[in-house]
Amino acid sequence: MTAIDRDTNWPEISFEERIGTAEFRIHERAHIVVDGDTCRGCSTRECVVACPANLFVPTSDGGILFNYENCFECGTCYLVCNKEGAISWSYPEGGFGIVFHRT
Amino acid sequence: MTVVACLKWVIPRVDDDDRFAGISAADQSALEFALLSARPGEDVVAVSAGPLGAERALRDAVACGLSRAIRIDLDPRASSSAVASSIASAVAGARLVWCGDYSLDRGTGSMPGFLAARLGIGQALGLIDVTIGDDSMSVVRRLDGARREIMRVTGPAVLSVEGSTARLRRASLRGVLAADNAIIDVIAGMSSPIDAVDEKPYRPRARALAAPSGTSALDRVRSLTDAGTATQRSETVVLDPPEAAARIVGALRDWGYLG
Amino acid sequence: MNRPDANDADVIVVGAGPAGSCAAIAAARAGRRVILIERGPFPGSKNMYGGVVYPRILDELVPRWWETAPVQRWVVRRSTMILSETGALSVDYRSNAWGQPPYNGATAYRPDFDEWLSRQAVAAGAQLVTSTTVTGLLRDASGRVVGVRTDRPDGDLTASVVIACDGVNSFLAKEAGLYSATDPSNFTLGVKETLALPKHVIDERFGVRDDQGVDIEILGGTSGVNGGGFVYTNLDTIALGVVLKLPKLAAQKKRPEEIIATLKAHPAIAPLIEGAEVKEYSAHVIPEAGYSMMPTMVTDGMVVAGDAAALCLAAGIWLEGVNFAMASGMCAGEAAAAAVARNDVSAKGLAPYTDKLNATFVLRDHKKLRKVPGLVLSDRVQQRYPAFVTSVVERVFRVDNPQPKPGLRRIVRQERKRAGIKLSELIRDGWTGLRGFG
Structure with a gap:
């Protein structure tokens, strides 16, 4: 995390603190599934940069580690992904997932 | 005979309202066990002592396949004893009464014990495993020091379970649609011989210490x-x-x- | 064709956001049996936006809506701000009349506003089902949509008409084949922070009092990623966020929260939010491209409304979505109810929906402004114009005595060249803008 302190010493919060401000009701079934083989052939890794919840992490062997628990259900990952079928994405079971409070 | 699930309607965060309220994972487990443990022909009844908002939790429970739901109109701050007295009067004669081990808000875990006393039946509290047999149930209770107590339940009892013991079934869509029009019985709450007058966070009492001796x-x-x-x-x-x-x-x- | 009265409902509305609830209100008021399905634990719990809603369209559906709607503040100040690296140029308009009925814009939290609107639908007679995700469409042998499948056991529901208000990702519109293809450059990602500050501090910093609010739209300040920013005042929080064009965000290798952090540190923004605590971080995708990305709105047994139909206006100085959702939902509900009454729910029978959209601001605004979203998100407007405009203004206002004041034409020419903008491009963009904004 690099906040550019140009004017003030802004106390940036860690990503864990940031994501901790949102409420997620986690279901045991993953609503995002990533096809590891397809991702190994991907060099651009759009999902890693764009996912606002930072759910996609590159692994040293060239794959992608993902989690679904803290997902905003926005759809950015599958929209930016340029590999057909690499990310299967659906909504979590009704009543589960992100619950916004003051948005 | 009836099998009862006691559900507590809780708003988990202080600055939230009814929209974010619900029942705890422990209470969901209790409801699932109530549904599982009822014998053919037995009624399954859910009871919640709380404000009007609690009826939403009761409707959700009805959607899972209950026979009846009762809301006891009681201040959410009522003591465990008062809640137990009210529930006992509403479900007298029940064969099994299932509760979550403790509530999300107050969390003393004392209501199930009070309830067993008022009903004059047995109790098996803080259960981490439940196996339902034809004539009896085998239940496991957590003890201090990582020890376990295995008990057999054969007669009427109050049982309280931890949240991880069962996953509540998902209500069918027909059940959910029908539950919208279900009638929730509302009865007035009772006072109790023991009542909590006030409730505040624990604060250690200040202790006077003599000034230490020594020159430096x-x-x-x-x-x-x-x-x-x-x-x-x-x-x-x-x-x-x-x-x-x-x-x-x-x-x-x-x-x-x-x- | 099924006998309509054998269906579970006349109309199923998928999604209890602003489009879905208005569709349900309109259809229920017309006497139809309506089931409104929401996947969140309550309506609004999945919904996020910048922060300003323009509810005048509700005059018809919910008379005197302003007396009960859960509004944070009424917008009486609107600013458009252009940010360069260190400078800021604002056009700021204030009208206290906007703080009086019938009002103009309002800041509101979507979990509050959408839940309130869904209660109007229930009051009108619709049945609301929450915590239920619609997973697909039911179709008959001819391909006509005859209901929905949900993720609950025994979860199929039949209806004469399905109104898909299932949001920007609309799996239902895609399943029905109403979108030709999904192009990521049609979408932006909105991320925001809800920042807590005491009410009196917000009042002082933004020059408002009581329930008056401020709406600031920002061009520039998004770390070189095409998009924009916003700052809106709620009662005791500030909504601050950025909207980022998806392919550019992925290509620029900058994370969304870093772009927010950079905007927060800008000298024109930092003093507004100093000392604020992040209360909630959130994100949502926006169908940004407007008219050019819209799907076919109608098929046999189904219509699409709101974000699901890409009815979101992102035209620089105008950023509106909830009002388009509410209006399109209302038209969809009315058209569906009429089609059920006439017993013709084919695409032809539902066509009055599209006619209504064409006749009202919903599609007229979009058609008129169809070139604007592209222009606003274009590289020149995003990367070069903010620096050009702010440096022109900077030199106009800078007093360089004993140097005499330079001529404005010369400043413009010099700064235009410095920013690398050709005169022909400037004229063309200006003309597109003039024509685009009508």
Whole structure:
């Protein structure tokens, strides 16, 4: 995390603190599934940069580690992904997932 | 006969409202066990002591396949004893009463015990595993020191379960649609012989300490903290491994840690 | 064709956001049996936006809506701000009349506003089902949509018409084949922070009092990623966020929260939010491209409304979505109810929906402004114009005595060249803008 302190010493919060401000009701079934083989052939890794919840992490062997628990259900990952079928994405079971409070 | 699930409607965060409220994972487990443990022909009844908002939790429960739902109109701050008295009067004669082990807000876990006393039936509380048989149930209770107690339940009892013990079934869509029009019985709450007058966070009482002796600051800190002075609680011995083991076991026995 | 009265409902509305609830209100008021399905634990719990809603469209559906709607503040100040690296140029308009009925814009939290609107639908007679995700469409042998499948056991529901208000990702519109293809450059990602500050501090910093609010739209300040920013005042929080064009965000290798952090540190923004605590971080995708990305709105047995139909206006100085959702939902509900009454729910029978959209601001605004979203998100407007405009203004206002004041034409020419903008491009963009904004 690099906040550019140009004017003030802004106390940036860690990503864990940031994501901790949102409420997620986690279901045991993953609503995002990533096809590891397809991702190994991907060099651009759009999902890693764009996912606002930072759910996609590159692994040293060239794959992608993902989690679904803290997902905003926005759809950015599958929209930016340029590999057909690499990310299967659906909504979590009704009543589960992100619950916004003051948005 | 009836099987009862007691559900507590809780708003988990202080600055939230009814929209974010619900029942705890423990209460969901209790509801699932109530549905599972009912014998053919037995009624399954859900009870919640709380405000109007609690009826949403009861409707959700009805959607899962209940026979009846009762809301006891009671201040959410009512004591565990008052809640137990009210529930006992509403479900007298029940064969099994399932509860979550403790609520998300107050969390004393005392309501199920009060309830068993008021109903005059047995209790098995804080269960971490439940196996339902034809005539009896085998249940496991968590004890201190990682020990477990296995019990058999054959007669009427209040049982409280931890949240991880069962996953509540998903209500069918037909059930959800029908539950919208379900009638929730509302009865007035009762007072109880024991009532909580006030509730506040625990705060250790201030204790007066005599001024420490010593001329320098360092000495005064030492006398306050016992730092650097030998205590009688530790002892260093040099022994062979077998002797050392025997010594440790002996010490533990002397101190009462081994039976 | 099924006998309509054998269906579970006349109309199923998928999604209890602003489009879905208005569709349900309109259809229920017309006497139809309506089931409104929401996947969140309550309506609004999945919904996030910048922060300003323009509810005048509700005059018809919910008379005197302003007396009960859960509004944070009424917008009486609107600013458009252009940010360069260190400078800021604002056009700021204030009208206290906007703080009086019938009002103009309002800041509101979507979990509050959408839940309130869904209660109007229930009051109108619709049945609301929450915590239920629609997973697909039911179709008959001819391909006509005859209901929905949900993720609950025994979860199929039949209806004469399905109104898909299932949001920007609309799996239902895609399943029905109403979108030709999904192009990521049609979408932006909105991320925001809800920042807590005491009410009196917000009042002082933004020059408002009581329930008056401020709406600031920002061009520039998004770390070189095409998009924009916003700052809106709630009662005791500030909504601050950025909207980022998806392919550019992925290509620029900058994370969304870093872009927010950079905007927060800008000298024109930092003093507004100093000392604020992040209360909630959130994100949502926006169908940004407007008219050019819209799907076919109608098929046999189904219509699409709101974000699901890409009815979101992102035209620089105008950023509106909830009002388009509410209006399109209302038209969809009315058209569906009429089609059920006439017993013709084919695409032809539902066509009055599209006619209504064409006749009202919903599609007229989009058609008129169809070139604007592209222009606003274009590289020149995003990367070069903010620096050009702010440096022109900077030199106009800078007093360089004993140097005499330079001529404005010369400043513009010099700064235009410095920013690398050709005169022909400037004229063309200006003309597109003039024509685009009508």
